[in-house]
Amino acid sequence: MELTSQFYYSLWEPKVRNELKESPKAIQIMQAAERLFAGGRFHEITMEDVCRCAGVGKGTIYRYFSDKDDLFIRTAVRGIDELVSQLKSHAGEKRPFESRLLDACRSVCSFFKSRRLILHMMQSQNSHKRSAFCAGWSQYRKSIVSALADVLSAGSAEGMIRKDVPSNVLSNLLLGLLRTTARDLTDAAETFRRTEFVIEFFLRAAGPAPDKEFS
Amino acid sequence: MELTSQFYYSLWEPKVRNELKESPKAIQIMQAAERLFAGGRFHEITMEDVCRCAGVGKGTIYRYFSDKDDLFIRTAVRGIDELVSQLKSHAGEKRPFESRLLDACRSVCSFFKSRRLILHMMQSQNSHKRSAFCAGWSQYRKSIVSALADVLSAGSAEGMIRKDVPSNVLSNLLLGLLRTTARDLTDAAETFRRTEFVIEFFLRAAGPAPDKEFS
Amino acid sequence: MELTSQFYYSLWEPKVRNELKESPKAIQIMQAAERLFAGGRFHEITMEDVCRCAGVGKGTIYRYFSDKDDLFIRTAVRGIDELVSQLKSHAGEKRPFESRLLDACRSVCSFFKSRRLILHMMQSQNSHKRSAFCAGWSQYRKSIVSALADVLSAGSAEGMIRKDVPSNVLSNLLLGLLRTTARDLTDAAETFRRTEFVIEFFLRAAGPAPDKEFS
Amino acid sequence: MELTSQFYYSLWEPKVRNELKESPKAIQIMQAAERLFAGGRFHEITMEDVCRCAGVGKGTIYRYFSDKDDLFIRTAVRGIDELVSQLKSHAGEKRPFESRLLDACRSVCSFFKSRRLILHMMQSQNSHKRSAFCAGWSQYRKSIVSALADVLSAGSAEGMIRKDVPSNVLSNLLLGLLRTTARDLTDAAETFRRTEFVIEFFLRAAGPAPDKEFS
DNA sequence: AATGAATGAGAGTTCATTCAT
DNA sequence: GATGAATGAACTCTCATTCAT
Structure with a gap:
């Protein structure tokens, strides 16, 4: 079963009407925020910075974000769904396993590269809306882990990956x-630093254990 | 040559007399801070929290920390020097390589476990004293990497570690x-989750490449 | 050549956009500050006092003053320019000298009376932005001294003021x-306490020395 | 009748035993305080500064000053009594008036020169113990004014000073x-800048009005 | 719908004063 | 008697959020 953004969002219940969530203006603001968050830490970025960078008024942000x-x-979360479905599609393809894995890793890398922010957040949750956020975030992380695990499972089935360690x-x-x-x-x-090296x-x-399994 | 805390400290000029740096009270405060920083993010922890948690007055902290x-x-940095020297001592011991590596990894793990904060900081620098701090911190990180690299180099010399990848x-x-x-x-x-598994x-x-090297 | 506020201000670099400098709100705040500063010393007046007295929020002040x-x-400085140009205009008028001097002194007195603060500051600089402030302030003082000196010089030319002492x-x-x-x-x-007495x-x-000059 | 320090003190009732008031240690501390207060403003000088400068412990000050x-x-007040009695003695001397006046002014100037602080305080009362302090201070100021007035009165009696203005x-x-x-x-x-000039x-x-009095 | 001036709770920091040693 | 480590009230300043326009 696929977990989508819609699902996780419910965990911290946004107060913003649904049709505004993905409106062009909202995206414009998130793009500005992305640029800024990528460079500084959460608390160093002020809403004023975001306004200026997005070219909108201060109040406007609060129409689109609670x-x-x-x-x-x-x-941070924008695009995770895309990544996950990319990974899932790789898992099902008929190409050689290594090629699929390479593409999967490349997807992950480029996702990370374009949004280093995510990386930070994946380990250090900055929000003070702790409970709701962490739950939500951890779900997201798991969805990536699990999508990549699916790719590995496929490899496992083809005998390319050891079976003594859970995917x-x-x-x-x-x-x-x-x-x-x-x-x-x-x-x-x-x-x-190339993805090929990491995969090798x-x-x-x-890879499959030649002689003995880990126990 | 060994880089010690004394060296790195100079990067952000401590305003506190040296004899106060490691006094019991300073340690008591740092322990409280550690507990708190481990749980929350830098900006979520207030100095008031630290006071309360350390059981000292607000002004007291400022006697020991600028x-x-x-x-x-x-x-964050407390104890890194110890870790590094532990690692260095492991590198020189006469035991089997795997045993030395295991101990080294255990040192690292227990260091990390007892101070998850370090882990956070290693990737997300929160201070606004950016330049000085990042420089200092990155040095610290490198000193750990390099100490562990020494252990691996020893293994490399004994033929236990592949030589086509820098230690x-x-x-x-x-x-x-x-x-x-x-x-x-x-x-x-x-x-x-056991260290033995990670090492395996x-x-x-x-381990040494049986047939071909990575290029 | 006339030195105006714009010139002196540059000495301690205002961080506030120019159009906010003289806005009604800024004036409202300065009036409150004036009332308070006139009564107490710089460090005894808290920003909270000023807020309350001006009837604005704490943050508002920081929109208008860095x-x-x-x-x-x-x-403190508000109105000095006006005073100086008043004095300068008196110096050039065609009336009897004594009448011009009286008006000049009245300008000074009413300026001082309405802002006793200035008087305090003229001798005890309270800011801790010492260098910039003192420089700026001393300039202001000189501009008043010099404007009044111009009035006296005119009197000197008319033989109403002794010439052995610099104006x-x-x-x-x-x-x-x-x-x-x-x-x-x-x-x-x-x-x-009347200005007429001081002038007399x-x-x-x-007045011109009847017999001998001071040396 | 002569007003002495003892008298004014009672206005803000010191909590320090009398025998400590003028002890050598108290003087040592006041000398340090004088050096510091002369340079900076009241609130910029910390008790720590005074301690360091006086070479005593922080608590010691509180034994001698409440x-x-x-x-x-x-x-600030130390020495005023001396000044006042100097002035009073000048008033009674048998020398020419101008000579007595010169000495009186010199006493005042050197008093002020050696303690510019007093000058500041004479117009800007810094304490937050307002009521008590201002009362006390204003008394001190008056005692100087009045002592100097006595010198002038003597001159008035000798016809050297105009009589239409109160001394x-x-x-x-x-x-x-x-x-x-x-x-x-x-x-x-x-x-x-010489005292002789001011007196002239x-x-x-x-001096006595040759023709008409001020009314 | 969009704005940005206004807000005020709350942060970090200082320093006069106390009191155990 | 002298000390200085400890204290905490009080300060200045920030910034997420609101709301009249």
């Missing part, structure tokens, strides 16, 4: 490696 | 895996 | 007498 | 001129 958190979350665990580890590559290897040679590295570890 | 950033940074890259990847294990595998079976997984990928 | 110092200085010195002394009259003679008979007193001393 | 105001006031008024005006000379004529030629100037105005 508060700063709502703006932040919806900005959710492997999916998490792979995401962790991608994350590290994107964030921490800024000084390393270009070779080791990952597959050595996640 | 401002909120100073408290934050010194709390700094491997060190980063290993830290990323440890991080993922600690943070994201909260739902996974206990088996896969890592060594499959980082 | 900080407390800015409010203080601009409140700047005489101007300072006259201002000192006016100041004393306004501030310290609160217990004296009404007669001696001053002119005895500053 | 609070910051008490320290400030007693520091208290003249005393205030003279003090105002001395003040201006000391504070505002910093740029003027040395000639006009003052006596022209305050």
Whole structure:
């Protein structure tokens, strides 16, 4: 079953009418917010900054977003559904597993690259609407993990992936490696920053165990 | 040559007399701050919270820390030097490589576990003393990466680790895996959250390449 | 050449858009500040007091004044330009000298009376933006001294004022007498608090020396 | 009747035992306070500054002064009694009037010069213990005015001073001129900053009216 | 519908004063 | 008697949010 944005949103119940949610103006504002959030930390960005950057009045934001958190979350979350469906579509394709995995990882990477913000949020939830937000956010994270796990499961079925480790665990580890590559290897040679390298590295570890299983 | 806290501190000029830096009261305050920072984000924790939690007056904090950033940074950084020297000592020991690596990873894990804050900070710098802080912090991160890289280099020399990937890259990847294990595998079976599993997984990928090198 | 507020302001760089500087709200706030500053000392007046007295919210002040110092200085300085041009116009008029001097002194007195604050500030600079402020303030003071000196110079040319003492010195002394009259003679008979008396007193001393000059 | 410090003190009732009031330690502290107050404004000087400057502990000050105001006031007031009795003694001497007046003015000037602080305070009362302090302070000011007035009265009796203006008024005006000379004529030629000049100037105005009286 | 002036709760920080040592 | 670590009330200033226009 597919979890969509609509579902998670309900967790922190936006006070904004539905038809405004994805209106062009809302998108214009989220794009401004994205630019700003990508550069600074949540609390360093003021709503005034967002206004100026989006070229709208201060009150306008509050027509489309119930508060700063709502703006932040919806900005962060925008596009996750797309990513998830991309991943899901890769899982079902008839190409060789490695090619599908490469594309999946590339989708993840480009998603991350274009919105480093998400990466931050995925581990450090900034909102003070804690309970609602964390629940919602953690769902989102899981939907990505699970979509990538599906790709790996397919590989597992084809004998390309070891079976002694749950694909959710492997999916998490792979995401962790991608994350590290994107964030921490800024000084390393270009070779080791390419997605191909991460996959090669990952597959050595996640490929079928030749002799013994991990227990 | 070893870089110590004394060195990095100079980057954001502490305004507090040296003898106060590590006094019991300062530690008491940092412990309170650690508890709080571990749970919330930088801007959500008020100095008042820290006071209450540490059981001291508001002004007292400012005897030991020049401002909120100073408290934050010194709390985050406390113990890194110890970790680094632990790692360095592991690198030189005469035991089997795998045993040394296990201990090194355990040091890292328990360090992280006891101070999840560090993990957050390692990727999301919250201070507004941006330049000074980031510089300082990135140095710290590098000192951990590099200490773990030394352990791996030793393994490399013994033929336990592939030589086509720089040990700094491997060190980063290993830290990323440890991080993922600690943070994201909260739902996974206990088996896969153990350090032994991460090492087994890592060594499959980082062990010597049987046939071809990565290029 | 005339020095105007615009010029001096540049010394402590106003952070507020020019059109807000003289808006009715800014004036309303400065009037409240004036009332309060006239009664108490700089540090005894809190911004909260000013808010309450002006009947505006706390944040509103900061839309019009970059900080407390800015409010203080601009409140103190308001109207100096007017005073100076009044004085200058008196200097050029075709009336008898004594009449012009009387009007000049009255301008000064009513300026001082309506804003005793200025008097305080003229000798005790309270701001902690010391360098910028003192420089700026001292300029203002000089502009008043110099404008009054111009009136005296005209009298000097007409033989009404002794020529052995620079008119700047005489101007300072006259201002000192006016100041004393306004501030310290609160217990004296009404007669001696009138501007006419100060002028009579001053002119005895500053009138042309009948026999010998001071050296 | 002579008003002494003891008398005025009672107005804001010091909580410090009398034998401590003039102890060497109290004087040591007041000297430090004097140095500091002379340079900065009341609120810019912290008790910590005074401690450091006096070389005593923070608590020690509170043994000798009931609070910051008490320290400030007693520091400011120290020596006034001396000045007053100097002035009084000048009044009774048998020398020519002008010589006595010169000495009196010199006493005032050197008193002011050595403690510019007093000058500030004479017009801007900084304490927040308003009622008590202002009353006390204003008494002090009056005692100086009145002592100088006595000197002038003597001159009046000798026909050296006009009789149509109360000597208290003249005393205030003279003090105002001395003040201006000391504070505002910093740029003027040395000639006009000398006490002799002020007296010459003052006596022209305050000397006996040749023809008509002021009414 | 859109604006941005106004708001005020709440943040970080200072410093006069106290009191255990 | 002297100290200075500890205190917390009070300060200035910020910024998310509202609402009259």
